[in-house]
Amino acid sequence: MATTLTPILTKFWDAPQSWTLDTYVDNEGYKALDKALAMKPEDLVAMTKDSGLRGRGGAGFPTGMKWSFLPPPDGGPRYLVVNADESEPGTCKDIPLMMAAPHFLIEGVAITSYAIGCHHAFIYLRGETVHVYRRLLRAVEEAYAAGHLGKNIHGSGFDLEVTVHAGAGAYICGEETALLDSLEGRRGQPRLKPPFPAVAGLYARPTVVNNVESIASVPPIVLHGQDWFGDMGTEKSKGFGIFSLSGHVTRPGQYEAPLGITLRELLDMAGGIRSGHRLKFWTPGGSSTPIFTDEHLDVPLDFESVAAAGSMLGTRALQIFDETVSVVRAVSRWIEFYAHESCGKCTPCREGTFWLKQILVRLEHGKGTQEDIDKLVDICDNILGRSFCALGDGATSPVTSAVQYFREEFETGMHTPWWEAFPPERSVLFDASTAKETASV
CATH class of the missing domain: 1.20.1440.230 (NADH-ubiquinone oxidoreductase 51kDa subunit, iron-sulphur binding domain)
Known part of the structure; x- marks a missing residue:
């Protein structure tokens, strides 16, 4: 178990204008992209697999393995789609990340696209979050102007276009195939699988669909190495994650910590349950996961331990309820x-x-x-x-x-x-x- 926070994606959220390109560059921004463009794409995929990064959107599927499922290049296009349709009650990690440090996501999109051979990536954002949409559009504009996106990125010969798409507001579009249908202009409904998106996804072409936090975690891994990432977390749930504490807690907010931390440790950092009250029940991964009670305070918050205790880590949306709630x-x-x-x-x-x-x-x-x-x-x-x-x-x-x-x-x-x-x-x-x-x- 861990006892300290690991501010990586949240490192400079409190900086004045943290969302700008200048602030990101001052914090090692786009250095990972330089390093990635000097590597072979297959080596980037192998590094991501070896790091142990698992999807941060809820399912926890190994990210590098998902990339490796793409079939061999056939001369046609392949796509990266970022699932930024954060909609579940209590889940609030991707939107703050895109608001405070959108360039983490954009650099991650560029690196991932290079790794999988994609030349047109899409970020599918929930349409009601207009403020996030505007901020993301501005960050993409900054990245284009600085040469981090577009033609011949950093003189490497690699081209990448990025489209930020605002959805119409449907929770079902958080399901990856419903998202793809919506992105193609159809009603957002899940597709029958197989074929899976890796074989026939967006426009019936090979497609990788990843969560915002998954892609944003790629630049730090590339820059600091797979061993650095693997030293955090647990044996099977490696790395760090953003834990969103809300509800009857003294200091609610985003706590970035290694996977395997417990709610008891997070509550200690957050000032505990509000004064004069006690914990009654809580969600370890959002409203679509089985609830926990005070007997689960010391369950390590990693994929395996939470599952063994009868729930799912999900999106790490820790909604805290005291004894006054029905x-x-x-x-x-x-x-x-x-x-x-x-x-x-x-x-x-x-x-x-x-x-x-x-x-x-x-x-x-x-x-x-x-x-x-x-x-x-x-x-x-x-x-x-x-x-x-x-x-x-x-x-x-x-x-x-x-x-x-x-x-x-x-x-x-x-x-x-x-x-x-x-x-x-x-x-x-x-x-x-x-x-x-x-x-x-």
Whole structure:
């Protein structure tokens, strides 16, 4: 386990105008690109594989291995697509990274594109985040003007065009094949696999789809070496990651640390649970992962340990809830989101999330029955493993884990509304006097 933070991607977030090219260059910016362009593409792929970098978008698939799945060059185009459609409740690491230090991503795009033989890369961004879109566009303009993108990059003979695309705002477009359909101008819905994107992705050409943080982690690896990266983290979950703490914690925010750190250690750095309260439940990887309780405070936050404890590391979105929060209410709000964002392509997800929502609303309002609780679990069993993509599976995770750890609260929903059992004013982050002062300013 680790006891200290490792500011790498977050190193200069607090610098004045941290998002500019000048600030990035002052912090070793684009030196990794020079080094990469002097290497053979296959050596870059091997370095990434040997570093142990795993996808930072949630699934944790080895990044270098994904690159190596591309078929041999056939003379046609191949593409890199960056999945920047960060949309899941509680997940908030990629957007702050693109706001504070977008050139990490752009340099990573250039290096990755060179490694896989791509000459046109796409960054697919969630359209509602207009401020991030503008900042990313400006960073790309700076990179073009400085010769880090475009024709004959750094005199190497390598050409790369980068397109920043704003999506229309659909959680399902975070699924890589739905993202590709959306990027091609069609309705965002998951594709049948195989073929996988590595064989037939964007415009039916070989395509690599990676998360923002995965690509942004490439320049430090190239610059400092695979052994440097491998010295952080655990044996099978190497390197560092951004852990997003939100909710009932004294100092919420982004904490960049080696994989394998525990929530207890992160809470110590964040000032603990808000004064006078105790931890009740939390999500280790966002709202689509099974919830944990205070008994999991010392579970190492790496892919294997979290899975062994019954959840998923996911996007490291640590939503912290104290004893004032109704589990039934929290889970119901998440399921409302998943029911709304279901693309409707497959029956288990489309119908299952709808019925989960109806039952949870009854339990919220104290009008549930014992049969409702059993039916929740039964519906989840019929969604899990049967939906077309991971949205349906993810929607079942908070429900089944909440019933497992807090069944008595669901039984309370048979006779008592959530707002009577857990008065909402107790869980607010600011007291009434502070709210009045803020409103008067």
